[in-house]
Amino acid sequence: MKIISIKAEDFRNYESFDLELSGGTNLFYGDNAQGKTNILEAAFLCGTTRSHRTSKDREMIRFGREESHIRMEILKNDIPYRIDMHLKMNKSKGIAINGVPIRKAGELIGLCHLVFFSPEDLGIIKNSPSERRKFMDMELCQLEKLYLHQLSGYQRALMQRNKLLKDMSYRDDYAAMLDVWDEQLIRYGCLVIQEREKFIERLRGIIKKIHDRLSGGREELTLCYDKNVSTDTFRDALIAGREKDIHLKTTGCGPHRDDLVIFCNGIDLRKFGSQGQQRTAALSLKLAEIELVRQETGDMPVLLLDDV
Numbered sequence: 001m002k003i004i005s006i007k008a009e010d011f012r013n014y015e016s017f018d019l020e021l022s023g024g025t026n027l028f029y030g031d032n033a034q035g036k037t038n039i040l041e042a043a044f045l046c047g048t049t050r051s052h053r054t055s056k057d058r059e060m061i062r063f064g065r066e067e068s069h070i071r072m073e074i075l076k077n078d079i080p081y082r083i084d085m086h087l088k089m090n091k092s093k094g095i096a097i098n099g100v101p102i103r104k105a106g107e108l109i110g111l112c113h114l115v116f117f118s119p120e121d122l123g124i125i126k127n128s129p130s131e132r133r134k135f136m137d138m139e140l141c142q143l144e145k146l147y148l149h150q151l152s153g154y155q156r157a158l159m160q161r162n163k164l165l166k167d168m169s170y171r172d173d174y175a176a177m178l179d180v181w182d183e184q185l186i187r188y189g190c191l192v193i194q195e196r197e198k199f200i201e202r203l204r205g206i207i208k209k210i211h212d213r214l215s216g217g218r219e220e221l222t223l224c225y226d227k228n229v230s231t232d233t234f235r236d237a238l239i240a241g242r243e244k245d246i247h248l249k250t251t252g253c254g255p256h257r258d259d260l261v262i263f264c265n266g267i268d269l270r271k272f273g274s275q276g277q278q279r280t281a282a283l284s285l286k287l288a289e290i291e292l293v294r295q296e297t298g299d300m301p302v303l304l305l306d307d308v
Contacts, residue, residue: 001113001299003043004073004080010062011070011087012038040116040304046072046083047112047302048142049095049105052120057087074112076299081111106148109141113293113301117286124285125269125278129226129259136260139289140199143296150191157184158256165249182238185254190231192255200225200260202296207288214280214287219264221284228257 007018013035028036041060045051051060061068068087073080086094095102102108123131140147161181168174204223211221229237237253245252262269262281269281286303293301 001302002075003302004075006039006043006046006070006072008042008068008070010065010068011042012060012062014038014062037118037306040118040306042070043072043302044114044116044304046070046085047108047114048138049085049093049108050138052116052118057093058089061087061089076111083108083112106141106145106152109148110145113142113297113299114304115286115290115293115301116304116306117283118306121282121286122275122279125262125273125282129257132260133256133258135285136196136199136258139292140195143199143293144195147192147195150188150195154185154188154192154255157181157188158251158254161185162250165245165251168246169249178242182235185251186235186238189229189234189254193227193229193231193234193258196255196258197225197227203288203292206291206295207284210287210291211281211284214284219277219280221281222263224261224263226259226261228255228259229253 002023003021005018005020007016008014009016011017013033017039019039028039030036041051041053045060054060066089070085070087072083072085074083075081082098084094084096084099086096088094093105095105095108097108097111124135137147137151141151161178164174164177164181200223207221207223211219215221234254238251241252262285264273264277264281267273269278273281290301290303293299
């Protein structure tokens with residue numbers, strides 16, 4: 001896949017920019033705070049519908065403006081595509097592919113294969129489990145389009161179940177509805193767990209070789225999928241924890257509490273790794289991601305490197 005051009009209006013600090021890119025390596029250089037990262041962010045946003053820095057569209061719109069427009073043209077398998085992204089201050093973003101609006105952002109997922117590496121990616125190693133779940137989910141959504149449906153179904157069921165647990169404090173008759181949301185949670189949750197298991201298994205073999213090369217053979221990197229529950233135990237764990245869930249008004253078990261543990265020479269990098277080890281591991285993750293995308297799709301993704 002290649003990015004042919006990127007155009008934007010009222011995006012971040014830019015009134016406008018219009019870039020024609022070469023088919024090889026493109027290098028942006030300049031002083032701090034000039035907007036180099038913003039160009040990469042625009043490309044990633046067009047490919048994934050998300051920013052790597054914020055979840056709020058309004059933060060990407062130029063100060064004092066109500067809307068922002070981005071257009072990215074790509075070439076994939078020798079077929080040209082045009083992606084238009086319309087950010088609005090107080091409304092959902094509008095997205096079109098080749099001039100045809102799409103109803104759901106998920107319809108764009110899988111068209112572009114992009115891998116972003118930035119200083120913030122150190123957080124995948126050293127921050128909370130939510131960062132590592134986000135990494136797994138983001139990559140799986142690009143590789144397995146059905147996974148987006150499964151993950152959305154799980155998140156929807158989880159939100160409804162948690163709302164019900166809160167509402168039960170003043171409506172006892174709501175308790176009968178717990179079984180309904182439990183079934184939805186188990187159905188979609190088991191699918192999420194299965195896909196994450198397969199993803200980590202595929203990634204594990206790739207990253208071991210890459211990190212061995214990066215560290216000059218001095219370090220062995222291993223990945224461990226730390227499941228909160230397995231597909232076999234999810235139902236029993238949910239039933240056993242129901243009274244506690246009712247008391248705490250939140251769901252205590254499920255893949256929303258999973259983690260990905262990264263070991264270097266048998267040591268948990270999050271707890272005991274040096275910053276150098278953590279950064280090398282983060283780079284290994286991204287390089288392994290590129291290779292996994294290439295193997296699974298036959299398409300070489302575009303690598304976006306920030307602050308090299």
